[in-house]
Amino acid sequence: MEKLIEILTDLHPDVDFATEEGLVDNGILDSLDIVTLITEINDKFDVSIPAEEIIPENFNSAAALMALIEKLDEE
Amino acid sequence: MYQTNILEYLENTAPKYPDKVAFSDGVDNITFGDLQSRSKSVGSFLLSKGYRRESVVVLMNKHPDTIAAFMGIIYAGCFYVCLDSEMPPRRIDMIFESLKPRAVIYDKKNARNLAKLPDNAEKYLYDDICESPIDQLALGEVRERQLDTDPIYVVFTSGSTGVPKGVAAAHRSVIDYTETLCEAVQFDHDTVYANQTPLYFDAPLKEIMPTLKLGATTYFVPKQLFMFPTKLCDYLNEHRINTVCWVVSALVMISSLGALESNPPKYLTKICFGSEVFPIKEYKRWREAFPEATFFNLYGPTEATGMSCYWRADRELAEGEPIPIGKPFRNTEIMLIGEDGREVKTGEAGEIYIRGTCVTLGYYRNKEKTDEAFVQNPLCDAYPEIVYRTGDLARYNEHGELVFMTRKDSQIKHMGHRIELGEIEAAALSFDKILQACCVYNDEQKKIVLFYTGGATEAEIISYMRTLVPRYMLPATAICLEKMPLTANGKLDRKGMKEKAKELK
Numbered sequence: 001m002e003k004l005i006e007i008l009t010d011l012h013p014d015v016d017f018a019t020e021e022g023l024v025d026n027g028i029l030d031s032l033d034i035v036t037l038i039t040e041i042n043d044k045f046d047v048s049i050p051a052e053e054i055i056p057e058n059f060n061s062a063a064a065l066m067a068l069i070e071k072l073d074e075e
Numbered sequence: 076m077y078q079t080n081i082l083e084y085l086e087n088t089a090p091k092y093p094d095k096v097a098f099s100d101g102v103d104n105i106t107f108g109d110l111q112s113r114s115k116s117v118g119s120f121l122l123s124k125g126y127r128r129e130s131v132v133v134l135m136n137k138h139p140d141t142i143a144a145f146m147g148i149i150y151a152g153c154f155y156v157c158l159d160s161e162m163p164p165r166r167i168d169m170i171f172e173s174l175k176p177r178a179v180i181y182d183k184k185n186a187r188n189l190a191k192l193p194d195n196a197e198k199y200l201y202d203d204i205c206e207s208p209i210d211q212l213a214l215g216e217v218r219e220r221q222l223d224t225d226p227i228y229v230v231f232t233s234g235s236t237g238v239p240k241g242v243a244a245a246h247r248s249v250i251d252y253t254e255t256l257c258e259a260v261q262f263d264h265d266t267v268y269a270n271q272t273p274l275y276f277d278a279p280l281k282e283i284m285p286t287l288k289l290g291a292t293t294y295f296v297p298k299q300l301f302m303f304p305t306k307l308c309d310y311l312n313e314h315r316i317n318t319v320c321w322v323v324s325a326l327v328m329i330s331s332l333g334a335l336e337s338n339p340p341k342y343l344t345k346i347c348f349g350s351e352v353f354p355i356k357e358y359k360r361w362r363e364a365f366p367e368a369t370f371f372n373l374y375g376p377t378e379a380t381g382m383s384c385y386w387r388a389d390r391e392l393a394e395g396e397p398i399p400i401g402k403p404f405r406n407t408e409i410m411l412i413g414e415d416g417r418e419v420k421t422g423e424a425g426e427i428y429i430r431g432t433c434v435t436l437g438y439y440r441n442k443e444k445t446d447e448a449f450v451q452n453p454l455c456d457a458y459p460e461i462v463y464r465t466g467d468l469a470r471y472n473e474h475g476e477l478v479f480m481t482r483k484d485s486q487i488k489h490m491g492h493r494i495e496l497g498e499i500e501a502a503a504l505s506f507d508k509i510l511q512a513c514c515v516y517n518d519e520q521k522k523i524v525l526f527y528t529g530g531a532t533e534a535e536i537i538s539y540m541r542t543l544v545p546r547y548m549l550p551a552t553a554i555c556l557e558k559m560p561l562t563a564n565g566k567l568d569r570k571g572m573k574e575k576a577k578e579l580k
Contacts, residue, residue: 011551050337059302
């Protein structure tokens with residue numbers, strides 16, 4: 001989780017990612033962020049996020065993203 | 076009769092296809108018939124309130140009715156200026172200072188944003204005025220006195236001193252653009268566009284004007300979908316979109332995240348792109364996924380109305396060859412001018428000067444900046460002829476096609492937006508904890524990097540800048556330095572810092 005928060009904080013140093021639950025709904029992440037985020041996650045967690053998992057529900061909070069990474073890791 | 080007003084597009088099309096959907100966002104639609112009557116209502120209302128030959132601000136979301144507000148403003152003989160609800164307050168203030176508008180049209184969703192606007196303008200809710208009685212006589216009087224050299228919109232672009240510049244464009248430039256664009260790219264009545272670009276730029280003219288001219292249909296794609304490729308492709312397929320004119324980053328988002336394989340768009344036949352470099356790997360993915368589609372690279376500055384050049388991808392590119400910008404639209408000339416003010420020799424690099432009806436009126440209430448860029452044609456000393464100096468360097472390749480090379484100054488293209496790095500620096504420097512600021516662009520990672528000295532933390536500076544500049548201009552990284560590196564002459568070492576930005580992970 002720490003690693004993920006670090007990636008996110010790099011994108012937006014002024015956002016508290018531990019508590020924020022509306023990363024998509026509140027317009028914090030934009031499309032470039034999503035592309036960067038996916039590249040970084042694929043890289044640092046050695047998973048591959050398929051296109052069909054790139055949906056708002058999976059990107060609204062750090063916790064949701066972490067759950068997605070763990071799910072992909074188990075597969 | 077020869078066309079002198081863009082409203083003639085709507086007036087020719089509406090009686091032919093009154094019930095066809097002109098604009099839609101996937102939920103709400105407006106037909107050509109309704110678009111015409113609502114536009115006339117808005118126009119009649121504005122005239123009844125005494126607005127003429129002046130700017131009217133539109134604070135509305137991307138929605139079919141927003142086009143009726145635009146056209147209504149033109150019916151009143153005024154020109155529209157579209158603002159975005161996400162624009163930071165300081166930017167809105169600067170735009171208001173330049174325009175001094177007396178009227179604002181807003182929609183319900185933006186009612187809470189009205190507080191951001193200075194209070195010296197009347198505010199009208201679109202829903203309250205879109206069914207006003209149509210005053211055909213008053214509209215006719217306006218039309219009679221309107222010329223094709225009158226402005227129809229002002230679009231604000233980034234300015235290097237920190238103040239945005241408003242580009243004013245006239246009917247004739249937009250007509251010229253619409254006609255020659257439709258001819259070159261061959262849009263037709265059956266074209267179904269998915270619009271991506273925001274309405275506060277000139278970029279969406281590519282869809283709006285041909286839609287009015289041809290009786291085509293434009294879908295305004297919800298912005299959030301551009302973060303989620305599978306959902307975006309579902310949207311394209313649901314609405315049988317056959318034409319996209321998008322910034323490269325939007326196309327790359329689909330291809331690089333794997334959606335072309337898992338859920339490809341099924342109906343695309345025309346794919347136009349532009350405003351930034353297309354990474355060749357992603358370009359090839361698109362070409363392979365759509366072997367039957369035609370691809371166009373478009374190039375052009377706001378100051379010359381939308382796009383000025385196009386390249387139809389009708390040959391394979393050699394390894395490492397940049398995608399050409401091709402040739403100008405009909406009735407537009409591109410001149411490549413060297414440092415000596417003369418045309419360069421074939422194959423040599425020169426600055427792009429644009430000549431033609433497409434050249435806009437200049438920067439709104441900004442004579443100084445207008446005089447710098449809208450200049451006498453250096454190749455003509457016999458009579459006055461204003462041409463636009465782009466600051467872009469280009470050359471001709473061996474196929475006789477134009478190829479964009481670089482900028483002469485520190486303007487960049489980021490996510491399809493044109494940005495002056497100086498404007499970002501000016502914003503950073505206005506923070507009292509910042510002493511020096513230098514902004515560079517990392518072309519490879521496509522990131523804006525800010526180096527600064529002073530006592531602010533990275534989070535502080537970024538949250539401060541959020542109130543000043545639009546989101547796409549926010550630095551991705553802000554790095555505090557002990558001391559700014561200087562060149563031998565004592566200037567900021569921009570090249571050195573650009574190198575430094577490349578090393579960042």
